[in-house]
Amino acid sequence: MLRRSTTILLLSTAAIAAMPVPAFAARSAATARVRFDIPAGDLAAALNAVARQSGIRIAFPYDRAAGRRVAGLKGEMAAADAVRRLVAGTDLKLVVADADHILLAAEPSQQAPSVETAASDAGEEIFVTGYRLSTRRALASKRKSDQVIDAVSQDEVSQLPDVNIVEAARRIPGLSVISERDSTRGHDNYQYVTIRGLDSRYNLVTVDGAQVASADASYRGAQLAMLPATLVSEIQAIKTVTAQYDPHALGGQINLVSKSAFDTGPFVTAQALGGWTSQGGKVVPDKRANLRASATAATTFGSAHQFGVVLSGEYQRLQASALASLPGDTGGAGWTYYTAAGAQTANIAASTGRAVPVRVQDYAFDVQRERYSVNGKLEFRPGDRFEASLFGGYYRERSDEDRYEALALPAAGYTPGASADTGKLNSGNYQLGLVAQPETRKTWFVNGSARYAIADRLKLRVGASDSDATYNQNRWMYKWNTGMVITATSAGTSNQPAYGYGYRVVGGEPIITLNDAAAAANPANYGPRYWRNIVADITNTVRTLRGDLGWNFDPEDRGLGLNLGVNHTLTRVENTLDYREWFAKDAASAALIGTLDRYAQPMVLTPIMAPGINFYLIDAVKAQGVLVDHPDWFRQSTARVADSNNAYFKLRESIAAGYGQIRWRADRFNLQAGLRYDDTAVDVTTRVNGTSRTLQRHRDYGYALPSAVATFDATAAIKLRAGVSETIGRPDYGQYGATTTYSVNAVTNPDGSPASLLTITQGNAALRPRRAWNYDLSAEWYLGRGGLVSAALFRKDITDEIFTKTISYTNYAFEGTTYQSATVSQPVNASSARVQGIEVQLVQDKLDFLPGPLRDLGVSLNASWLDGHFDFVMSNGSNRRIGALFNQPDHIYNASLFYSRGPANVRFAWNRIGAAPVSVDSGAAWRDIWQDARDQIDLQGSYYVTPWLQATAQVQNLTKAPFRARLGEQRELLQTRYPVGRTLWFGLVFKPGVAK
Numbered sequence: 001m002l003r004r005s006t007t008i009l010l011l012s013t014a015a016i017a018a019m020p021v022p023a024f025a026a027r028s029a030a031t032a033r034v035r036f037d038i039p040a041g042d043l044a045a046a047l048n049a050v051a052r053q054s055g056i057r058i059a060f061p062y063d064r065a066a067g068r069r070v071a072g073l074k075g076e077m078a079a080a081d082a083v084r085r086l087v088a089g090t091d092l093k094l095v096v097a098d099a100d101h102i103l104l105a106a107e108p109s110q111q112a113p114s115v116e117t118a119a120s121d122a123g124e125e126i127f128v129t130g131y132r133l134s135t136r137r138a139l140a141s142k143r144k145s146d147q148v149i150d151a152v153s154q155d156e157v158s159q160l161p162d163v164n165i166v167e168a169a170r171r172i173p174g175l176s177v178i179s180e181r182d183s184t185r186g187h188d189n190y191q192y193v194t195i196r197g198l199d200s201r202y203n204l205v206t207v208d209g210a211q212v213a214s215a216d217a218s219y220r221g222a223q224l225a226m227l228p229a230t231l232v233s234e235i236q237a238i239k240t241v242t243a244q245y246d247p248h249a250l251g252g253q254i255n256l257v258s259k260s261a262f263d264t265g266p267f268v269t270a271q272a273l274g275g276w277t278s279q280g281g282k283v284v285p286d287k288r289a290n291l292r293a294s295a296t297a298a299t300t301f302g303s304a305h306q307f308g309v310v311l312s313g314e315y316q317r318l319q320a321s322a323l324a325s326l327p328g329d330t331g332g333a334g335w336t337y338y339t340a341a342g343a344q345t346a347n348i349a350a351s352t353g354r355a356v357p358v359r360v361q362d363y364a365f366d367v368q369r370e371r372y373s374v375n376g377k378l379e380f381r382p383g384d385r386f387e388a389s390l391f392g393g394y395y396r397e398r399s400d401e402d403r404y405e406a407l408a409l410p411a412a413g414y415t416p417g418a419s420a421d422t423g424k425l426n427s428g429n430y431q432l433g434l435v436a437q438p439e440t441r442k443t444w445f446v447n448g449s450a451r452y453a454i455a456d457r458l459k460l461r462v463g464a465s466d467s468d469a470t471y472n473q474n475r476w477m478y479k480w481n482t483g484m485v486i487t488a489t490s491a492g493t494s495n496q497p498a499y500g501y502g503y504r505v506v507g508g509e510p511i512i513t514l515n516d517a518a519a520a521a522n523p524a525n526y527g528p529r530y531w532r533n534i535v536a537d538i539t540n541t542v543r544t545l546r547g548d549l550g551w552n553f554d555p556e557d558r559g560l561g562l563n564l565g566v567n568h569t570l571t572r573v574e575n576t577l578d579y580r581e582w583f584a585k586d587a588a589s590a591a592l593i594g595t596l597d598r599y600a601q602p603m604v605l606t607p608i609m610a611p612g613i614n615f616y617l618i619d620a621v622k623a624q625g626v627l628v629d630h631p632d633w634f635r636q637s638t639a640r641v642a643d644s645n646n647a648y649f650k651l652r653e654s655i656a657a658g659y660g661q662i663r664w665r666a667d668r669f670n671l672q673a674g675l676r677y678d679d680t681a682v683d684v685t686t687r688v689n690g691t692s693r694t695l696q697r698h699r700d701y702g703y704a705l706p707s708a709v710a711t712f713d714a715t716a717a718i719k720l721r722a723g724v725s726e727t728i729g730r731p732d733y734g735q736y737g738a739t740t741t742y743s744v745n746a747v748t749n750p751d752g753s754p755a756s757l758l759t760i761t762q763g764n765a766a767l768r769p770r771r772a773w774n775y776d777l778s779a780e781w782y783l784g785r786g787g788l789v790s791a792a793l794f795r796k797d798i799t800d801e802i803f804t805k806t807i808s809y810t811n812y813a814f815e816g817t818t819y820q821s822a823t824v825s826q827p828v829n830a831s832s833a834r835v836q837g838i839e840v841q842l843v844q845d846k847l848d849f850l851p852g853p854l855r856d857l858g859v860s861l862n863a864s865w866l867d868g869h870f871d872f873v874m875s876n877g878s879n880r881r882i883g884a885l886f887n888q889p890d891h892i893y894n895a896s897l898f899y900s901r902g903p904a905n906v907r908f909a910w911n912r913i914g915a916a917p918v919s920v921d922s923g924a925a926w927r928d929i930w931q932d933a934r935d936q937i938d939l940q941g942s943y944y945v946t947p948w949l950q951a952t953a954q955v956q957n958l959t960k961a962p963f964r965a966r967l968g969e970q971r972e973l974l975q976t977r978y979p980v981g982r983t984l985w986f987g988l989v990f991k992p993g994v995a996k
Contacts, residue, residue, distance in 0.1 A: 035076045037304055038086075039384035040556065043068035046086050047104075048265050052305045054079035057101035060092065065104075069556030072384040139788050139843065141234060144555065146670060146709060148240040148721055148776050148792060150174065150841075153233065161938055161954035161985055163292065163316060164371075165227045165235060166190045169254065172237045173792075173839040173862040176892050176913045178931070179963055179978075181219070185437065186365040186401060187963045187978040188279075188320045191225045195237060196794060197835040197866045197888030198251025200224075202729040202770070207231070207256045208391060210447040210465035211246065213542040217575040217647075218734025223469075224254070226395045226441055228314040228373040230294045233259045239794070240723035240776050242707045243659040243674025244548065244565055250729040250772045250798065258377055258391050261298040261308030270295035273952070273987030276319075278960065279979060283321040283366040283404070283617070285603070290983065291317045308379040316371040324363040325608050325977045327510050332919075332927035332967045332975060334359040338414050346924040348969065354420050355973055357503055357510035362607035362615065364404040365978075372396045388450040395443045405433040406607045406615045408512055411495035421505040427495045430520050431529070432596060433479040434618035443469040459554065462547040469540045477532035478623040480596040482520070484527030491529065491583035501610075508966065509974040510609055517612040526596035528584050531627050531634070535578040536647075544569045553663060561663040563674075569655040573733050577647035579640040582627060589633040599623055642690025649737030649763075650685040653730075668713040676705045680730070684765055686739040695740060697765035703728060709776075721778045729770035731802060735827040738763030742814070758814055758822035768829050772798045786845030786858075793838050798870075801831035804922075805873050835868030835885055853901060860896040875922040882920055882928070889914035889933070903944035911936050918965060929975050932964040948992045954985040 038049045044065040051058040056079045070086050077085075080097040087093070087104065096103035137153040150172045162168040167190055170177045177190040178200075192200040200221030205212050214222040234257040241249040272293045280288035296312035328334020336344045336358050337351035344358075345351050375393040380386075410425030417423040449463035483494040498516035505511075514520045548565030584590035599622045605615035627634060661674035679702040686695050707725035714720055740762040778792035805828045812822035841862040848855040868885045884890065891914040898907040912935045921927035937959055942952040957980055965976040 033076050033078055034082075035304075036073050036082050037306075037383055038073040038082075039381065039387070040070065040072040043070045043086060043090070045263050046070050046073070047083065048263065049305075050079060050082050050086070052265060052300050054082070058083065058104070059101065060104035061106055065090075065092070074384075137234065139782065139786065141236065142788075143719065143780070143782060146555075146672060146711060147238055147242060148709075148723060148778055149236050149238050150839075151234050151236045153235075161940065161956040161983065162229060163189075163318065164225045165229060165232070165254075165256065166193055166224045168229055169193045169224070169235055169237070170911050170913070171894055171896070171909070172235070173841050173894070174239065174837070174864045174892065175237055176887070176889050176916070178887050178916075178918075184403065184435070186320065186322065186367050186403070187324075187976070188322060188365075188367065188980050189225065189318075191223070192221050192887075193224055193254055194887050195251030195254070196239065196796070196837060196864075197868050197885050198729075198796070199885070199887045201732060202248070202250035203252055203254060204246055204248050205254045205256070207393075207445060208258050208447055208449065209245075209255060209546075210445075210463065210544060211467065211542050211569065212445055213443060213467035213469035213540045213571075215441060215443075215469035215471035215538040215540045216733075217536070217538050217573075218732045218737075220248070220730065220732060223397075223441060223443075226371065226373075226397045226443060227256070228294065228312075228316075228371070228375075228395070230296055230312040230314045231258065231373070231375050231393065232256045233263070239792075240707075240709055240721075240774070241725055241727055242672065242709055242723075243661050243676040243705075244563070246567070246569070246655075246657075247676060247678055247703075247705050247727045248730050248769075249727045250770060250796065258375070259296070259298065259310045259312070260377070260379060260389075261300050261310050262379060262381060264298050264310075266299040267991070268295075268297045269989070269991045271952075271987060271989040273954070273985045275954075275983055275985035277981040277983040279321050279981030280319050282323060283364045283402075283603075283605070288319060289317075290319055290985070291315070292985070292987070304382075306380060306382045308377075308381070310375075310377045312373075312375045314371070314373045316369070318369045318371075319367070320369075320981070321364070321366045322979050322981075323605065323608055324365060324979065325509065325974065326361040326363060327357050327609065327974055328359050328361070332921060332929055334361070334975070335927075335967070335973050338416075342412070342414055344412075346927070348924075348926060352416065354416060354423065355505070355968065356414060356423055356425075357505070357512070358410055358425070360408040360501075360503075360510050360512050360609050362406040362609050364605055364615065364617065365401065366404075367399060367401045369400075370398045385453040386451070389448070391445075391447045393443075393445045395441075395445075397441045398438070399440075400438045401436075402620065403435040403437060404605075404615070404617050405431070405435070406610065406613075407431040407433070408499070408501055408514070408610060410500055413500070417502070417504075422503065424502040425500045427497045427500040429481060429483045429493050429495050430499045430514070430526075430613075431479060431481045432526055432616055432618065433477065434620060434623065435475060435477045436620045437473060437475040439471065439473040441469070441471050443467065457552045457557065459550050460547070461550070463544075464546070465542075465544045467542045471536070471538040473534070473536045475532075475534040475536070476620065476624065477530070477534070478599075478618055478620070479529040480523075480526035480599070480618070481529040482525055482527075484529060484590065486527070486584050486587045486590045488586045493529070505973075507974075508968070508972045509977070512610050513612055514610065520610075520613040523596035523600050523614075523616050528590055528593045528595075531582040531623070533578075533580045537576045539572075539574050541572045542569065543571075553661070558665050558667070561665065563661040563663070565659050565661075567655075567657040567659075569653075569657075571651075571653040571655075573649075573651040573653075573737075575647060575649050575733075575737070577644045579643040579647075581637040581640050582634040583637065585633055585635045592630070592633050593626055645687040645690050645692055646739045646741055648687050649734075649739065651733050651737050652683045654681045655679070670711045671708075672710070673708040674706070676707070678703050678705060678728070680769075682736055682765060684736045684763070686737055686763065688739065689741050697736070697763070699736070699765040699767070701768060703769075703771070717782045717784070719780045719782070721776065721780075723774070723776040725774045727772050727774060729772070729798075731767040731769060731827070734763070735767055735802060736763055736765050738826075744819070756819055756821075758812060758819040760814070760822065760824045760826075762824070762826050764826045764828060767802060767827060768800050770798055770800050770802060770829075772796045783844065786843070788841060788843040790841045791838065792840075793836075795836040796834065798833040798835075800829040801833045801870055802827050803830055803873050804828075805830050806875055830873050831871045831879075833868065833870035833885060835866060835888060837864060837866035839864045856899055856901045858898045858900075860894070860898075862894045864892040866890055866892075872920050873922075880925065882917060884917050886920075887916050887918060887931075889916040905940075905942045907940045909938045909940075911938075915971075926969045927967055929965050929967050930971055932966060934961050934963065935959070936961050942989070948990065950989040950991070952985075952987055952989055956983040956985070958982060 179187040205222035236255040239252040294314040298310040379389040410428035413426035415424040447465040501512040550563040553561040600616040659676035663672040682699040684697040709723040780790040806825040845858040893912040939955040963978040
């Protein structure tokens with residue numbers, strides 16, 4: 001009975017330690033002598049190394065070994081003796097040592113629940129799942145770190161339907177996630193991570209400490225949604241950034257720790273899942289099936305297993321569709337107020353007090369995303385003094401999205417209704433359109449690093465990385481419109497009484513009834529308006545060199561330690577746009593092109609906000625074909641050349657940094673202080689006022705940035721931390737690179753005389769980065785048995801916040817001419833901000849104080865409360881305080897309940913992200929747009945059919961929670977509603993042994 005339970009324990013505990021059985025190894029006895037060469041380091045890694053080099057299976061409680069530092073081990077000895085030396089002085093002891101395996105357990109009085117009692121009175125089979133492993137690994141990383149960090153391991157990611165890094169990161173305390181930023185695209189998935197209320201543009205994404213490029217014209221935040229979960233062994237949120245880190249981290253940094261064959265041991269795992277979403281097929285009926293497949297393999301090789309290699313790949317095909325509502329546009333233009341005289345106004349006090357919908361848009365989205373990724377890592381550890389690794393990855397995302405639009409656009413002429421939520425717009429026009437907007441993102445990433453021990457306490461570390469990202473969008477836009485008026489020189493629209501509408505506002509959402517619904521439902525009443533093609537290309541490269549020399553600075557070193565380092569990062573960004581537009585050449589050509597009835601697809605929808613008419617879906621192939629086959633029916637606009645030139649910029653940013661750190665470490669106390677000097681040079685090339693004429697801009701700035709962090713082990717279970725640091729948030733690329741556009745308009749002086757007003761809009765190369773002082777306190781109580789209770793307080797005081805400001809001048813000289821008056825709009829350092837909060841966490845991977853089967857329950861809870869504000873400069877020059885930072889929720893909640901008994905595992909996960917501002921209006925506060933709070937519930941269940949085959953079922957977004965945004969004095973008016981379906985997944989996970 002003991003032998004049977006022990007064998008099962010060995011298999012399960014090995015799985016927990018992410019150390020699958022090295023089946024290829026020779027089955028030598030534990031007493032046979034083997035030549036070992038194991039470097040100093042983590043005890044868990046050292047035990048894995050003994051297993052590799054001897055061919056013996058070793059099972060041990062991971063949470064008792066991870067984070068313990070041990071000395072190196074060299075020489076010829078029996079595997080059992082090697083293990084005894086490594087665990088000497090710990091609470092681990094040898095329980096079994098035979099020809100096949102070695103079993104370690106904690107001393108009985110302190111035994112952790114990651115190892116069950118070897119003898120079972122009931123003789124039941126013991127299965128230990130990845131849930132408890134994931135909890136313990138994340139806690140081990142947190143406990144042994146000198147910084148304030150939180151983490152989630154890949155094992156936990158694999159246990160939930162989180163299809164990318166972003167979705168997995170929302171489980172970490174203090175992290176929230178947001179959807180697509182482009183309001184013209186679908187919002188069905190999460191794209192970016194916010195750390196402690198600071199938007200992702202303020203936080204770097206790194207892989208093993210090296211920065212990942214992101215192809216975005218104006219935004220520094222990396223496209224984390226592209227990166228697969230199979231890339232990492234752990235997702236770390238680093239919340240106190242010390243001198244060795246790049247200081248562009250107002251919130252912190254997301255660091256993805258890649259897998260290592262020396263940590264995991266040889267293994268192979270693969271999974272394949274298929275599924276569908278409840279929103280699938282709503283627009284295009286045959287697009288329903290989803291697919292996820294991935295595989296990872298690792299092994300060591302060489303005469304002494306000094307080489308390690310990890311390979312992984314992933315493929316995803318995700319379908320989604322939605323009938324969405326957007327009463328307005330990006331700036332809240334869908335609502336207005338009217339004065340008693342019938343004029344539109346943004347000033348509620350001067351109006352009748354009735355919010356009127358004046359841009360009622362229904363959308364139908366159909367999206368297919370395909371993501372491919374390949375990762376590889378080669379490592380070399382010939383001994384204790386030297387190690388090197390080379391990591392490479394390629395990530396590709398293709399999103400084929402069709403966005404169908406139905407838009408009611410009224411003219412002037414408003415009649416109030418009998419109640420405050422009703423009224424009538426007397427005339428207008430109705431539009432039906434299609435935007436076919438495929439986009440492709442590609443990212444290459446290579447990172448090499450090496451460590452060499454010059455002497456026992458003197459270590460040199462060097463590294464280099466190269467990341468290249470590209471983005472391409474080829475957007476085709478087709479529009480048919482009522483009331484088209486086409487001549488040989490222009491193509492316009494006329495507003496007609498038939499297409500005005502009456503409305504009622506229900507729950508902040510407009511429902512309209514067109515004056516002549518039959519006319520609006522007739523596709524023959526829609527004439528051709530425009531064909532547009534917008535091709536956007538962005539390239540971004542980030543190249544980094546880094547090195548540091550540390551004396552007595554490793555985690556296991558005690559006493560005084562010093563570390564000196566240098567870093568250089570070179571970033572290049574280029575943004576180009578090719579914008580072309582065509583209209584019908586004349587009225588006769590418009591008749592040849594034809595009305596909408598020639599281009600409508602068979603499937604017809606009903607608009608949510610205009611239920612009385614037909615929502616025709618334009619056939620892109622037919623629309624494109626008429627332009628290709630009959631170019632003589634069209635004329636091309638020349639005005640779009642200026643749009644293309646205005647979008648162009650090229651940027652080069654060079655950052656050179658040096659830093660020094662000093663540390664004192666004792667058994668229970670660690671104090672570290674550092675100073676980093678960061679020097680940045682920026683060169684930008686833009687074009688002037690829609691022409692090909694270029695303008696050069698240059699900017700230099702440098703900052704000395706101090707930091708300090710301290711940890712204190714108050715008891716064996718309680719750890720206290722404190723930190724202070726200064727960090728920066730560099731301006732977005734587009735804030736440097738916005739082109740200079742200007743216009744001259746005739747105005748009247750106060751005395752009635754004529755004058756000329758020069759209006760300039762431009763970027764600002766003189767921008768300083770945002771700066772923040774960061775303060776952290778935390779207390780952690782490690783309960784043993786995979787448990788933690790923790791609380792963290794933080795505060796960030798931010799200066800030099802950046803906002804676009806309009807400044808008025810008199811007698812302004814510009815390009816050789818002096819203008820009586822001028823206004824210049826550009827981003828400036830004109831504000832301050834603050835965010836503070838508390839994070840609490842409770843983790844217990846096994847509630848073994850409960851009776852019977854309930855003792856196999858585990859729980860993970862965390863909550864974050866954030867309080868922030870920033871001062872915003874209004875268009876009239878006044879300041880207005882906003883009660884939260886952009887994309888900063890006031891609360892974040894996570895709750896996971898998991899149960900594992902025998903071969904069955906079940907997990908429930910709830911995530912809630914509070915309301916957060918997404919845009920602020922410079923003219924009217926009621927036009928500020930806030931994302932609504934959102935709850936998402938996910939479920940997972942699995943069953944081990946065999947020890948190497950697991951069947952799994954997952955439910956993502958059980959309650960079909962949508963994305964919503966609102967505006968208004970009380971956020972009572974709908975800005976966006978994007979439904980998100982419930983997605984079901986079914987599949988198999990393979991964890992076979994590796995053949996000899």
